[in-house]
Amino acid sequence: PTKRTITTWPEDSLPRLQDCFEHTQWEALYHEVLATFTDVVLSYIKYCIGNVTVEKCIRVFPNQKPWMMSQVRMLLRASDSAFRSGDRALYSVNRADLRRGIRTAKAEYKRRIEEHLNNPRQVWQGIQTITNYRGHAVTPGDSDTGLAEELNSFFARFERVLCVVNPRKATGPDGVPGKVLKACAKQLSQVFTDIFNFSLVRAVIPSCFKSAIIILIPKKSPTTSLNDFRPIALTPFITKCFEKLSPSNSLASTSLQTSTGRSTPQRWSRRPSSGYTS
Known part of the structure; x- marks a missing residue:
């Protein structure tokens, strides 16, 4: 038999996680450097997930x-x-x-x-x-109700994007499962909105959101060349959410830069009437 470590989710894990994020002072995690700000937020989320989940070591038999x-x-x-x-x-x-x-x-x-x-x-x-397959912010006045409605619409829109995340898909390299983003969309929408706006203002994409896990799926057995593999890329769920929000923020003509300084024109934009992401 082979030993595997699995993560189990007790019945009260998601409500406990929602309560934890609800009482989190996200302002205390803010940092002027976008990459640091993003890493701190993701590390905190993974830390909270570790507190409500249980890891078990199981034995898997080949004839089970x-x-x-x-x-x-x-x-x-x-x-x-x-x-x-x-x-x-x-x-x-x-x-x-x-x-x-x-x-x-x-x-x-x-x-x-x-x-x-x-x-x-x-x-x-x-x-x-x-x-067995296994930007330069402007402080609004107290009487600016129009801006308040726009902000409320923006936050609700980001929350809707998180609510439609498919929890069955594999977790990306950031380590944040889709089921957490979907269940805690209300609690996490504000902090990810801040990261998204920060990214737009600085024209920089955090490196952790640009990474991917490449899994090679063999097309046939045995494999004799690279053409016998089908590569599958696992990207962070947050990156996919940002891509969905990008068209309404006029990113089609924006050239963003990664944290390493390399220019990536239209990396996050979706071209109108097109079935692919640029």
């Missing part, structure tokens, strides 16, 4: 069946314990319970697969389980 749930494992341990005790009557009872448990688990697993035959996502997840 997809219907082998916790109830079946409990029955299996009870049967083994009865066998070692030498009590034949107890072992006979536990062995019968184990057989019934396995039969019930297989039927339940079959039912779950058949219930989602019309749902492509659920079917694909079932196949994976079966195969």
